[in-house]
Amino acid sequence: MSAHAVANEFAKMRRLRNGLIAAAMVAAVAGLSLLATVTSPAFAAPGGRVWAVPLAAMSFAVPLASPPLLAVLASRQVDIEHQGGGWLLNQTSGIAPGGLCRAKFAALGLIVAAATVLESGLVLGAGLLLGIAAPVPAGLWLGFTGCVLVANLVLLAVHLLLAALIDNQLVGLGVGLLGTVVAVFAAGLPPALTHTTPWGYYALAAAAGYQGERLVAFTPAYPSTAALGVLAAVSFVLITALFDRRES
Amino acid sequence: MSHIVATDGLTKRYGKRAVVQNLDLRVPTGCVYGFLGPNGSGKSTTMKMLLSLVQPSSGEVRVMGRPMNRATRRRLLADIGSLIESPPGYAHLTGRENMRLVQRTLGLPEGQVEHAVRTVRMHQQLDKRVRDYSLGMKQRLGIAMALARRPRLLILDEPTNGLDPAGIEEIRELLRRLADAGVTVMVSSHLLGEIDRTATMLGILSGGRLIFQGTRAELLAASTPDVLIDGSEPERANALLQAETGSRLDGASVRVPGLDDKATARAVALLVGAGIGVHGVRRDEQSLEDVFMDLTGGGGL
Numbered sequence: 001m002s003a004h005a006v007a008n009e010f011a012k013m014r015r016l017r018n019g020l021i022a023a024a025m026v027a028a029v030a031g032l033s034l035l036a037t038v039t040s041p042a043f044a045a046p047g048g049r050v051w052a053v054p055l056a057a058m059s060f061a062v063p064l065a066s067p068p069l070l071a072v073l074a075s076r077q078v079d080i081e082h083q084g085g086g087w088l089l090n091q092t093s094g095i096a097p098g099g100l101c102r103a104k105f106a107a108l109g110l111i112v113a114a115a116t117v118l119e120s121g122l123v124l125g126a127g128l129l130l131g132i133a134a135p136v137p138a139g140l141w142l143g144f145t146g147c148v149l150v151a152n153l154v155l156l157a158v159h160l161l162l163a164a165l166i167d168n169q170l171v172g173l174g175v176g177l178l179g180t181v182v183a184v185f186a187a188g189l190p191p192a193l194t195h196t197t198p199w200g201y202y203a204l205a206a207a208a209g210y211q212g213e214r215l216v217a218f219t220p221a222y223p224s225t226a227a228l229g230v231l232a233a234v235s236f237v238l239i240t241a242l243f244d245r246r247e248s
Numbered sequence: 249m250s251h252i253v254a255t256d257g258l259t260k261r262y263g264k265r266a267v268v269q270n271l272d273l274r275v276p277t278g279c280v281y282g283f284l285g286p287n288g289s290g291k292s293t294t295m296k297m298l299l300s301l302v303q304p305s306s307g308e309v310r311v312m313g314r315p316m317n318r319a320t321r322r323r324l325l326a327d328i329g330s331l332i333e334s335p336p337g338y339a340h341l342t343g344r345e346n347m348r349l350v351q352r353t354l355g356l357p358e359g360q361v362e363h364a365v366r367t368v369r370m371h372q373q374l375d376k377r378v379r380d381y382s383l384g385m386k387q388r389l390g391i392a393m394a395l396a397r398r399p400r401l402l403i404l405d406e407p408t409n410g411l412d413p414a415g416i417e418e419i420r421e422l423l424r425r426l427a428d429a430g431v432t433v434m435v436s437s438h439l440l441g442e443i444d445r446t447a448t449m450l451g452i453l454s455g456g457r458l459i460f461q462g463t464r465a466e467l468l469a470a471s472t473p474d475v476l477i478d479g480s481e482p483e484r485a486n487a488l489l490q491a492e493t494g495s496r497l498d499g500a501s502v503r504v505p506g507l508d509d510k511a512t513a514r515a516v517a518l519l520v521g522a523g524i525g526v527h528g529v530r531r532d533e534q535s536l537e538d539v540f541m542d543l544t545g546g547g548g549l
C-alpha cells in the first residue's frame with residue numbers, strides 16, 4: 001500500500017460527506033453520553049458526582065451510535081469503486097483490489113481514530129464542566145478509549161471487506177444495524193457469545209455500568225480486546241492479499 | 249519487434265465451459281487492430297487476459313516481447329492504456345479530480361495529463377462532475393485516463409458502445425490520430441461497420457474462437473461470394489440445384505451460395521445438360537458486413 005493510494009482515498013472523500021458522518025458519530029456518542037449522565041439518578045444522588053457515571057453513559061452510547069455509522073462510512077467509501085469501475089481502473093494502474101481496501105482502511109481508520117479520541121475527550125470535558133471533583137481516572141479512561149478504538153477499527157475493517165465483497169450495499173448496512181442490536185444487548189449475553197462477534201467487544205470494553213439500579217465499575221477486557229485486535233489485523237492482511245488475486 | 253501482442257493457445261475456461269479457445273493473436277506494432285465478435289464471443293475476457301486481469305486456463309500472452317503474467321504485469325501495465333467494458337470514473341468527482349487521481353497513482357507530470365485531456369478534447373468539460381457527463385464524454389474521459397501514461401499500446405473494449413454516429417466518428421478519428429502518433433491500438437466491437445475503416449488489421453472472434461485474422465482485403469478474399477445464374481427456366485434450374493447447393497430464387501436469377509470455380513462449372517454443366525439455356529453467370533458483390541455475418545453466423549450486424 002502506497003502513500004499515493006491513501007492520499008487518493010482522502011481525495012475521493014470530497015463530496016462524499018464522510019467527515020460529516022464521522023462528526024455525526026462524535027456528536028451522537030458525546031450527546032447520548034451527556035444525556036445519560038445528567039438523567040442518571042445515581043448522578044443526582046448525594047455524592048453521586050463520580051467518574052463512573054459518564055463512563056457508564058459512554059459505555060452505553062458507543063455501542064448504540066458507532067456500529068451503524070461505521071457501516072455507512074465504509075460502504076460509501078467502497079461503493080464508489082463498484083459504481084465507477086474503480087477496481088479495474090486501479091488494477092490497471094498498479095493498485096490491486098486488496099491494496100485499495102488497505103488504503104481505504106488507512107484513510108478511514110485515521111478519521112475513525114480521531115473521532116474516537118474526540119468523543120472520549122468531549123465526554124471527559126463534559127464531566128469536568130458538570131463538576132465532578134474526583135481526580136480523573138486517567139488509566140481507566142485511556143484503557144476504555146483504547147478498547148473502543150480497537151472495536152471501532154475492527155468493525156470498520158469488517159464493513160470495508162463486506163462492502164467490497166458484496167456489491168449491494170444494503171447487505172452491509174443491514175449487517176451494521178443487526179450488529180447494533182447485538183452491541184446494545186451484548187452486555188446481557190453469555191461471555192462466549194460476546195467474544196465471538198466484533199460487536200460484543202463494545203460490551204467487553206465497558207468501564208462502568210448498572211446492575212439493576214446499582215452503579216458498578218468494570219475493568220475493560222484488555223486481554224480479549226488485544227487478542228481481537230491481533231486476530232483482526234492478521235485476518236485483514238490475509239483477506240486483502242486474497243483480494244489482490246481476485247479476478248475481475 | 250513486429251508484434252506488440254502475441255498469444256499462443258490462449259484459453260479461458262469457466263467450469264467446463266471454454267469461453268475463449270486456443271487463440272493465436274498477432275497484433276502488429278503500430279497498427280489499429282479491430283477485434284470483432286458478436287456479444288458473448290469472448291472479446292472482453294480475451295482483453296482482460298492480455299492485461300493479466302484474468303488468468304488464462306492455458307496458453308501464453310506476450311506483450312511488447314515479454315511474457316505477461318501476475319509477476320510481470322505491474323511493469324508492463326505502465327506502458328499499456330486500457331478501457332475494459334464500461335468507462336471508469338468516480339461520478340461524484342469532476343473530470344479534473346478524476347484525472348488527478350490517475351496522475352497521483354501513476355506519478356505523472358502535469359503536462360502529460362493535460363496533453364491526454366486535450367487529445368480527447370475534454371479540456372472544456374473538465375470541471376463538470378462525471379455524473380453529469382454524457383456517455384460519449386465518459387468514454388473520452390476513460391480514454392484520457394488510459395492515455396495519460398503515454399502508453400505504447402492502447403486496449404479499448406467497445407469504446408463506441410452506445411454512442412451516436414457523431415460520437416462514433418469522433419472516436420474513430422481519435423484512434424486514427426493515435427495510430428499516426430505511433431500508438432498501437434487494439435479496439436473491440438461487435439459491429440464491423442464501426443471500426444472496419446479505421447482498423448488496418450482485423451481479428452474476428454466467434455464462440456471464443458478466432459475465425460479470422462488478417463487485413464480487410466484478406467477478409468474479403470477469404471470468403472466466397474454467391475454465384476448468380478440467369479437462364480431460360482429459373483424455377484427448374486433452382487429445383488435442380490437446390491438439394492445439393494442450397495440455392496434459391498432471387499428475382500429472375502438463381503442465387504447459389506458457397507460455390508468455388510470448379511463447382512460453378514459443374515453447376516452450369518448440369519443445367520445445360522438438362523436443356524436449360526444458361527445466358528449469364530456472375531459473382532455477387534459482397535460487403536464486409538456480409539462476410540462478417542457469414543463468418544460469425546449472423547450474431548453481429
Ligand SMILES: Nc1ncnc2c1ncn2[C@@H]1O[C@H](COP(=O)(O)OP(=O)(O)OP(=O)(O)O)[C@@H](O)[C@H]1O
Nearest residue numbers: 248262267285286287288289290291292293294438
Ligand atoms: N467470470 C465469469 N464466469 C463465468 N462466465 C463468464 C465470466 N466472464 C465471462 N463469462 C462468459 O464468457 C463469455 C464471454 O464473455 P465476454 O464478456 O468475454 O464476451 P464479449 O465478447 O466481451 O461480449 P459483449 O459483446 O457482450 O461484451 C460469456 O458467455 C460470458 O457469460
Ligand SMILES: [Mg+2]
Nearest residue numbers: 291292333405
Ligand atoms: Mg465485452
